[in-house]
Amino acid sequence: MTDTATLIAPRSTGAAPPVAPGRTPWKHEAAGFVLGFACLALLPLIFGDTYARHVLIMVFIYAVVASNWDLSLGYGGVFNFGHLALFGIGVYAYSLLTKLAELDPWIALFASGVIATLAAILVTIPILRLKGIYIILVTFGFAQLVMQVIISQSDITGGTQGLVRIPGLYLFDHNMVRDGKFAYFYIALALLVASTLFLRVFVRSRTGASVVALRDNEEYAISRGVSIVRQRMLTLAASAFFTGMAGAFYAAYQRNASVDVFGMSLATIILSMVLLGGTGTIYGAIIASFVLTIFAEWMADFGAWRPMITAVLIIGVMLAYPSGLAGMIKAAWGGVAGRLKRPA
Numbered sequence: 036m037t038d039t040a041t042l043i044a045p046r047s048t049g050a051a052p053p054v055a056p057g058r059t060p061w062k063h064e065a066a067g068f069v070l071g072f073a074c075l076a077l078l079p080l081i082f083g084d085t086y087a088r089h090v091l092i093m094v095f096i097y098a099v100v101a102s103n104w105d106l107s108l109g110y111g112g113v114f115n116f117g118h119l120a121l122f123g124i125g126v127y128a129y130s131l132l133t134k135l136a137e138l139d140p141w142i143a144l145f146a147s148g149v150i151a152t153l154a155a156i157l158v159t160i161p162i163l164r165l166k167g168i169y170i171i172l173v174t175f176g177f178a179q180l181v182m183q184v185i186i187s188q189s190d191i192t193g194g195t196q197g198l199v200r201i202p203g204l205y206l207f208d209h210n211m212v213r214d215g216k217f218a219y220f221y222i223a224l225a226l227l228v229a230s231t232l233f234l235r236v237f238v239r240s241r242t243g244a245s246v247v248a249l250r251d252n253e254e255y256a257i258s259r260g261v262s263i264v265r266q267r268m269l270t271l272a273a274s275a276f277f278t279g280m281a282g283a284f285y286a287a288y289q290r291n292a293s294v295d296v297f298g299m300s301l302a303t304i305i306l307s308m309v310l311l312g313g314t315g316t317i318y319g320a321i322i323a324s325f326v327l328t329i330f331a332e333w334m335a336d337f338g339a340w341r342p343m344i345t346a347v348l349i350i351g352v353m354l355a356y357p358s359g360l361a362g363m364i365k366a367a368w369g370g371v372a373g374r375l376k377r378p379a
Contacts, residue, residue: 061239064235068231068232068235072224072227072228076221078091079091079217079220085215085216088217088219091220091223092223094324094325094328094329095223095224095226095227096223096281096284096285096288097305097324097328098227098308098321098325099227099230099280099281100118100119100122100278100282100305101321101323102231102234102318102320102321102324103118103230103234103275103277103281104118104278104305104309104320105309105312105315105316105317105319106234106237106270106274106317107270107274108309108314109309109317110238110243110246110250110270111246111249111266111267111270111271111274112250112251113162113170113267113270114167114170114171114174115174115271115274116171116174116178117158117175117178118274118278119178119296119301119302119305120158120177120178120181120182120297121151121154121155121275121279121282122151122278122281122285122296123178123182123185124147124151124154124181124279124282125147125150125278125280125281125282125285126282126285126286126292127286128143128146128147128151128279128282129144129146129201129282129283129284129286129287130201130286130292131191131198132146132147133201133287134198134200134202135191140202140203140205140287141205143283144204144283144284144287147279147280147283148276148278148283149276150279151276151279151280151282152275154279155272155274156268156271156272158177158271159267159268159271160268162174162267163263163264163267181297182294182297192292193292195294197291198291198292200291201291202287203288203290204218204222204287204288206218219288223284223288226277226284227321230277230280231317231318233273234273234277234317235317242266245266246266246269246270249263249267282296304327308320308324309323310359311326311352311359311360312360313356313358313359314359316359316361319359319360322361322364323359326360327349
């Protein structure tokens with residue numbers, strides 16, 4: 036707590052922000068960030084078939100949603116079980132804006148993120164002073180309310196039948212339907228890059244430090260002048276924008292919208308990615324998105340055994356490394372680095 040308190044303390048004139056012990060220097064993180072995403076950009080050259088690129092596109096979408104959920108759940112400590120509703124709002128906002136209002140798809144993509152952010156601010160109001168199970172109940176109720184509104188307004192939203200033939204994105208005269216999913220791959224990757232960059236800048240800032248301070252010791256943080264109302268609203272709003280854009284991109288890519296995006300099945304998958312990756316890391320959720328999605332596809336022939344095997348995998352990792360895949364990788368890297376430093 037001392038380190039976090041130091042980070043949120045008033046900055047002295049001309050003094051650089053102190054770096055918490057154990058935190059990776061930003062220059063090292065930036066180098067790893069660029070290298071990692073550069074490697075991802077080369078994947079279409081390695082995997083030549085369209086289906087492999089489709090799986091990677093879905094990985095990127097899940098990674099955006101999971102990493103943004105990690106911001107509110109892992110860093111903010113807010114048990115926001117309405118996070119998937121923000122994704123669903125993005126799906127339907129894009130669908131209605133492009134299909135009914137005939138708005139340009141790129142403008143609708145950005146507008147969907149804004150609408151999801153406004154929805155997050157709206158749901159934050161009743162939970163500003165709540166804790167624990169009460170936040171879960173309110174946010175879960177919000178997700179169910181949004182789903183019921185969509186179902187009840189079937190003349191506009193398609194109800195349980197959903198919407199089809201939703202306008203997709205475009206790149207000048209490039210045919211994105213017959214390019215083997217190249218364009219959608221790089222758009223999805225760009226969305227993940229922008230989302231991850233935003234999240235990492237946010238959590239490394241003094242605002243991010245104050246959010247963590249509220250999570251770790253609410254009373255002490257408030258006594259230091261941190262506003263729980265402002266920071267909680269800011270955290271949920273920050274986690275909503277790219278989640279809404281991911282939903283919009285999902286609708287543009289799949290060309291359909293369904294209330295299934297509000298179901299517990301998808302929520303369970305995304306939450307598993309957050310927990311398996313390690314909460315409070317951002318990168319852990321992204322890594323887990325790759326692991327769980329590709330692992331599930333690899334075991335497609337196992338039928339009903341697939342979710343059970345996946346569950347055993349998650350339990351095994353969490354028992355061995357409570358901090359998730361991020362903790363496992365950090366421990367492995369520490370072991371390698373320690374051996375390299377040993378004198379021969």
